Amino acid sequence: MKIAIIGTGNLGISIAKGILHSNGATSMYLTKRNLEEIRVFEKYGNVTITSDNREAVDNSDILIFAVQPRHFAGILEEIKDILTEKHVLISTITGFSIASMEAIVGKAQYIIRSMPNTAISVGDSMTCLCSNEAGKKRIDLAKAIFNRMGHSMEIPETRMQAATVICASGIAFWMRLIRATTQGAIQLGFDAKEAQELAMHTCHGAASLLINSGNHPEQEIDKVTTPMGCTIEGLNEMEHQGLSSSLIRGIIASHDKINQIKKG
Ligand SMILES: NC(=O)C1=CN([C@@H]2O[C@H](COP(=O)(O)OP(=O)(O)OC[C@H]3O[C@@H](n4cnc5c(N)ncnc54)[C@H](OP(=O)(O)O)[C@@H]3O)[C@@H](O)[C@H]2O)C=CC1
Numbered sequence: 001m002k003i004a005i006i007g008t009g010n011l012g013i014s015i016a017k018g019i020l021h022s023n024g025a026t027s028m029y030l031t032k033r034n035l036e037e038i039r040v041f042e043k044y045g046n047v048t049i050t051s052d053n054r055e056a057v058d059n060s061d062i063l064i065f066a067v068q069p070r071h072f073a074g075i076l077e078e079i080k081d082i083l084t085e086k087h088v089l090i091s092t093i094t095g096f097s098i099a100s101m102e103a104i105v106g107k108a109q110y111i112i113r114s115m116p117n118t119a120i121s122v123g124d125s126m127t128c129l130c131s132n133e134a135g136k137k138r139i140d141l142a143k144a145i146f147n148r149m150g151h152s153m154e155i156p157e158t159r160m161q162a163a164t165v166i167c168a169s170g171i172a173f174w175m176r177l178i179r180a181t182t183q184g185a186i187q188l189g190f191d192a193k194e195a196q197e198l199a200m201h202t203c204h205g206a207a208s209l210l211i212n213s214g215n216h217p218e219q220e221i222d223k224v225t226t227p228m229g230c231t232i233e234g235l236n237e238m239e240h241q242g243l244s245s246s247l248i249r250g251i252i253a254s255h256d257k258i259n260q261i262k263k264g
C-alpha cells in the first residue's frame, strides 16, 4: 500500500502516526509547504516528506487529503493531470462535497469522503465513509485502511456533516467531559494526575461496557443507581443543571456552524 497524505497538519499527523502504528503502508509520502513540523517522520525508512504534492501523488496509490477546506480545490487543480486509475482519492475535508471534487477531477476517479478523528493516531478512530459511484469499487479498501486504525461505518453523504460533529468534533466534547470530571475529583481530594487517571479510565470503561454488551446506556445506569443512593442524586442534579440538554444543544450549534461554513 503506497499512501500519500496531502496536508500533514493536526489531522494528517494523526493519520500518519496511525498508519505507522498499524504498519499500514509500504511507503508513505507526507506533504506540507513548511516541513519543519514533520521532520520527525524522516527517521522512518519508508516515509518521504516533501512540499511537492505532484511527487507524492506520482509515487502513491492512496491519496489522503487533509488540508483546510479553502486549500483543497487548488490542490486538486494542481494534481488532476497526473491522476490515473490506480489512484484512490480519500478526502477528510469538512464540507467539501463529492460533486465539487468530481467537478475538478472527473466522475471516473475513485473518490471517497472520510471523517476520522484524531484518535486515529492511537488506532482508535471512529471513521465515517461514503463514496462516489466509481468509488464504490474501492470502499472496501478504504474500510480496510481505516479499520486498521479503529472502527469505520459507511454512511450516505448527506450525513457527513453530522458525522463530523459527532465523531471529529466529538473528541473535543469528550475531552471537556473528562476534564470536568477531573476537576470534580480534584475538589474531592485527589491530586491532578490521579484525578485525570480516574476520569479517563472510568470513561474508557463506560464505553467498553457498551461496546462489549451492546446494551443501551440506561441499562448500565440502572445497574449503578442504588435507590436513594449517591449516583441517582448526582445524575438528577446534573440533569436539573441541563447536562443532556447542553450536550444536545452544543451538537446542534456545531452542526449549524458547519452548514454556515459550507455556504460561506
Ligand atoms: N483536526 C481534526 O480533528 C479534524 C480535521 N478534519 C478536516 O481535516 C482538514 C485538516 O484539518 P487540520 O489538520 O485540523 O488542519 P491543519 O491546518 O492543522 O492542517 C492542514 C495542513 O495542510 C497544509 N497545507 C496547506 N496548503 C498546502 C498545500 N498547498 N500543499 C500541501 N499541504 C498544504 C498546512 O501546512 P503548510 O501551511 O505548512 O503547508 C497544514 O499543516 C480540514 O479540512 C478539517 O476540516 C476532519 C476531521 C478531524
Ligand SMILES: O=C(O)[C@@H]1CCC=N1
Binding pocket: 094, 164, 168, 169
Ligand atoms: O473544528 C473543525 O471545524 C474541524 C472539523 C472537525 C474537527 N475539526
